[in-house]
Amino acid sequence: MVRPPCCDEVGIKKGPWTPEEDAVLISYIQEHGPRNWRSVPIHTGLMRCSKSCRLRWTNYLRPGIKRGNFTPHEEKMIIHLQTLLGNRWAAIASYLPQRTDNDIKNYWNTHLKKKIMKYRTTIDSYMTPSDTTTIHQAVPSFLHASSTYASSTENISRLLKDWMTPVADSNGANGTSAGACTGTILKQEAQENMTVGNNYDHSACNVALSPQEQLDSLLSFEDWDNSSADAAFDESNQSIESNEGSLSLFETWLLDETAEKMQGRLIEDWQQQY
DNA sequence: AATACCGACAACCGCAATCCT
DNA sequence: GAGGATTGCGGTTGTCGGTAT
Numbered sequence: 001m002v003r004p005p006c007c008d009e010v011g012i013k014k015g016p017w018t019p020e021e022d023a024v025l026i027s028y029i030q031e032h033g034p035r036n037w038r039s040v041p042i043h044t045g046l047m048r049c050s051k052s053c054r055l056r057w058t059n060y061l062r063p064g065i066k067r068g069n070f071t072p073h074e075e076k077m078i079i080h081l082q083t084l085l086g087n088r089w090a091a092i093a094s095y096l097p098q099r100t101d102n103d104i105k106n107y108w109n110t111h112l113k114k115k116i117m118k119y120r121t122t123i124d125s126y127m128t129p130s131d132t133t134t135i136h137q138a139v140p141s142f143l144h145a146s147s148t149y150a151s152s153t154e155n156i157s158r159l160l161k162d163w164m165t166p167v168a169d170s171n172g173a174n175g176t177s178a179g180a181c182t183g184t185i186l187k188q189e190a191q192e193n194m195t196v197g198n199n200y201d202h203s204a205c206n207v208a209l210s211p212q213e214q215l216d217s218l219l220s221f222e223d224w225d226n227s228s229a230d231a232a233f234d235e236s237n238q239s240i241e242s243n244e245g246s247l248s249l250f251e252t253w254l255l256d257e258t259a260e261k262m263q264g265r266l267i268e269d270w271q272q273q274y
Numbered sequence: 275a276a277t278a279c280c281g282a283c284a285a286c287c288g289c290a291a292t293c294c295t
Numbered sequence: 296g297a298g299g300a301t302t303g304c305g306g307t308t309g310t311c312g313g314t315a316t
Contacts, residue, residue, distance in 0.1 A: 016284070016310075038301070054302075055285070090304055101304075102284080109306095110282055 013047040017056055021046055025053055026061055034062070059102045066098035070107055078104055079112060 017025075028044045034057055037050035046053065059065075070078075074096055081092040089101035089108075096104065 014286075014309095036301085049286095050301085051287090052285075058303090059284080087305065105305075106283055 011047060012049050014052075017048075017060075021048070022056070022061060025056060029057060029061075034058075055102075059100045062100075064098060065100060065103075067103065070111075074099070075112065078108060079116070082108060082112075 024044050024046055025040070028040060032043075034054075037054040040046065040050055040053045041048055048056075077095060078092060081095060085091050087105075089105040093099055093101040093104050
């Protein structure tokens with residue numbers, strides 16, 4: 001393994017990017033496209049290593065990135081996918097095309113993980129040990145969320161006038177593998193989880209369904225659609241706001257028979273499909 | 275008002291995978 | 296096929312702003 005030489009060079013700047021640096025980077029990528037990162041600092045004069053330039057572009061400057069304000073539906077998806085895939089943030093992010101893996105990872109670490117821990121603790125206090133085991137093994141589906149995540153940083157991709165590409169096409173257009181293979185990744189992840197194995201094959205990206213379609217099928221969200229879920233969220237919000245100490249609707253849902261059926265259905269669908 | 279503490283998020287680091295010559 | 300270069304990924308750390316003391 002050879003590290004990019006520029007990372008060790010004296011004079012390489014670290015820390016937060018300035019708007020001026022962003023503008024330079026954006027301008028260069030507009031002209032040359034998001035590739036050959038090694039040449040970026042050389043040709044732009046940026047005192048950043050190639051890796052830093054790539055990360056800055058990928059996570060913040062790239063067009064079509066949505067930042068902050070995770071919706072309840074997005075939270076649901078993240079939680080489901082994290083349960084299915086583990087900490088495979090890139091794979092998870094590929095199902096939320098407007099979100100970056102870094103953003104999702106941060107959101108998970110700072111919000112969702114704590115939230116789940118809190119709910120589990122609460123559930124534990126209400127349930128017998130055998131009950132909680134069952135619940136903990138189930139997919140910890142949708143959580144009430146009044147997201148406090150708010151970024152003060154504006155998406156500088158607004159600077160990219162007339163260069164926006166449809167989100168759905170951006171992965172392929174940019175030639176990155178992250179989004180292109182997601183269907184296969186999830187499919188194989190599922191297989192790996194069911195059997196034994198490890199490495200997935202990026203070359204086998206040839207699935208009929210779009211990643212979103214596969215996910216919808218996988219999670220059977222049509223039976224638990226956005227409207228009902230959102231309504232539940234609203235109720236949950238009210239419940240929590242009005243009675244902080246009481247059992248939230250989320251917890252109720254977790255313990256509910258209907259939810260139990262849905263969890264079973266989810267697993268069955270998953271097994272059937274893969 | 276000053277300081278300590280904490281949470282959120284941006285950025286970095288190291289490794290692995292993939293690409294290219 | 297080998298080896299170097301490039302890119303992707305996940306874990307971790309650093310920084311900054313808000314809040315508590």
